[in-house]
Amino acid sequence: MTAVAVIGAGASGTLLAARLLRHPSADGLRLFLVERRPGAGRGVAYSTRSPGHLLNVPALNMSAFPEDPGHFVRWLRSGPMPGARPETFAPRRLYGAYLEEVLEEAALSSGATLEYVRGEAVGIEAGGDGVFRVRLAGGRGLAAGRVALALGNFPPRSLPLGSPSFMRGPRHVPDAWAPGALDRVPEEAPVLLVGTSLTAIDVAIALQERGHAGPVYAVSRRGLVPNPYRPDVISPPYPRFVSPGDPEAARISCLFRRVREEAARAGGRGRDWHGVVEALRPEVQGLWASLPEAERRRFLRHVQPYWEVHRHRVAPEVGERVRAMREEGRLVVMAGRVRCCREAGRGVEVEISLRGGGARSLRVGCVVNCTAPETDLRRVRHPLVRSLLSEGLARPGPLGLGLDTGEEGELIDARGEASGRLYAIGPLRKGRLWETIAIPEIREQAARLAAVLLGGGAAGPSARLLPDLRRGGG
Ligand SMILES: Cc1cc2nc3c(=O)[nH]c(=O)nc-3n(C[C@H](O)[C@H](O)[C@H](O)COP(=O)(O)OP(=O)(O)OC[C@H]3O[C@@H](n4cnc5c(N)ncnc54)[C@H](O)[C@@H]3O)c2cc1C
Structure with missing residues (x-):
């Protein structure tokens, strides 16, 4: 056997x-x-x-079998979501x-x-x-x-936010995905999320569902939050506009100039940057392979955060929820860097250097590491x-x-x-x-x-x- x-x-x-x-x-x-x-x-x-x-990919693209794109949609309809459609974010x-x-x-x-x-x-x-x-x-x-x-x-990688006793203590959650991680977050006190990307959004939503009184602060170097999909999620394919063999594909600056130009041009086709990102996605593996190592490093250093918030979009419902939370002041997103976290009584005092100058001090009940997986x-x-x-x-x-x-x-x-x-x-x-x-x-x-x-x-x-x-x- x-x-x-x-x-x-x-x-x-x-x-x-x-x-x-x-x-x-x-x-x-x-x-x-x-x-x-x-x-x-x-x-x-x-x-x-x-x-x-919610899934951040519409049901039509989540089938276990690419040769049968409707498989997941049919499964949803046959049981847990009778009204599911190809564009549903389950x-x-x-x-x-x-x-x-x-x-x-x-x-x-x-x-x-x-x-x-x-x-x-x-x-x-x-x-x-x-x-x-x-x-x-x-x-x-x-x-x-x-x-x-x-x-x-x-x-995620451990962040040097404070003293070893703070880092090991109950007011620091080193991994938002560890089972039971959010049980440590006090319901009544504000909380700081380090990271403003998909994990931070998930944590903000989970806290809201648990009845957390808020506010939830979220900080990352650029303060970028993932974009939501457009409501017309499934649109006709956008024409291919760049491929790995193209001369501009050898340099990350040229490549992204090309992408920005295409996004500007998309309006003339009755489309926008969403279509451009969709068209780029099947090319990414080839483009990545053809970039010299120094150019890949440049991507990681300068472009990745911007690419991520366009490429990894959230369901329109999630985007709407985040918008409402921000408008109500339940979620406050900042661009900056956490300088230090100090335990003080039953809370944590946090100093943040804001991008573009200035500083902000917060008192929160807990700090959650929401940065990307290592x-x-x-x-x-x-x-x-x-x-x-x-x-x-x-x-x-x-x-x-x-x-x-x-x-x-x-x-x-x-x-x-x-x-x-x-x-x-x-x-x-x-x-x-x-x-x-x-x-x-x-x-x-x-x-x-x-x-x-x-x-x-x-x-x-x-x-x-x-x-x-x-x-x-x-
Ligand atoms: C929060 C979140 C949301 C996401 N949402 C989407 C989405 O909507 N759509 C989408 O397409 N992608 C999404 N993704 C991307 C995601 O990476 C993939 O969809 C997929 O879940 C990756 O699965 P995986 O099995 O590779 O990794 P994991 O989900 O990390 O699973 C790895 C498994 O291996 C086990 N394991 C690890 N080491 C060992 C060991 N030594 N011995 C035994 N078991 C071990 C772990 O316990 C775990 O169960 C999301 C990712 C995250 C983190």
Whole structure:
């Protein structure tokens, strides 16, 4: 029997597992799906219970199967949202349930066997027999011929906001997505969110739903907040206006001049910048690959924040809610930098240097780190990532983003050699692809990777669950 282990059952791991199970060559496959949290399909994004946390992609583009774009819309209509339309922005918690069902259905009709393994993978060792031994926390383990890493998004980098005791204390929330993180936020006191992007908006909405009295302050260097989609979400495709081979695609300044010109020109076509961003999106992976490294760095330093608020838009309903919260003074967005946070009695005193001059002092009950997930995996505490890097089975991706991977997600090891048996999917591939974190890209990767993992026929020698590796049983 052949065996594949998928580590991580967020959206990426679940979509990959479903693809493997549905593959025509899946008969006889033994598929391990390893996840440290309960359930499958949720991960960070879709485990929220908040009804106000909506998908930031319309339902038509969230199907698990790009070849069947209506699949998610039909699923919504057949149960939880009878009135769903292609342009609906569904609650994210429903999407987690959808993915779980996609997986269950795939397992039922497959000639392969799916085994959920609840636990954290902490190490992978390549045996001389062509089998990987995946070590799990607590000493268990499993063996598989091929392994796919779907480790997803990592907690944000720790910000130097105050003294070590403040940083470790109850008035600082280092990761807004950690289970129960917002339970620490006092209901009656103002709160400061560090970050003004998607996570900050999610937290502001979650706090409002919990009856937080506010106000919620949010600060980031530029104070940029994601734009909402236009109400006519699904519009005819905008013509392609730039591609990776174009001369201006070699320099980030030329590229973005071209984008701005196109946005100005879009009015003449009865469109606006939304269409331009949509047209650019399928080109992003190619453009990123063709940019010299220095130009990619320039993008990260100067352009990324502006790109993010146009590319990662929020549902019109969310945009409206944010607008109302700001108008009512419940949400106050500032451009600036937190200079320091000091615990004082039952609160925190915060000093902020405002962009453009001046300062602002606040007294809040709690400070929440809402900055982006950490992408430099040399800095994360994740035991499996540390083990892969230290064992030389993986190396950091270009610009230190994610892990280095080849065309189909094969890991590149410390010597620069592509693995034929160890792969990555989803946000881990950011360094090579940049545009790799959302479902429209992940589902394509899942389809291709499933074919690669099974395409060669055998996915490795015999599979077996190993006895306790600490006892040397493997
Ligand atoms: C708040 C938020 C909202 C988003 N909304 C959208 C949206 O509306 N539309 C869209 O297209 N994209 C959205 N995204 C982008 C998102 O990255 C992808 O849609 C997708 O959820 C990524 O899934 P993932 O499985 O790669 O990562 P994750 O969701 O991070 O899942 C990774 C999983 O791996 C598990 N894991 C990690 N390490 C181990 C280990 N060593 N052993 C066992 N298990 C492990 C984790 O517990 C986790 O369940 C959103 C992202 C976030 C953070």
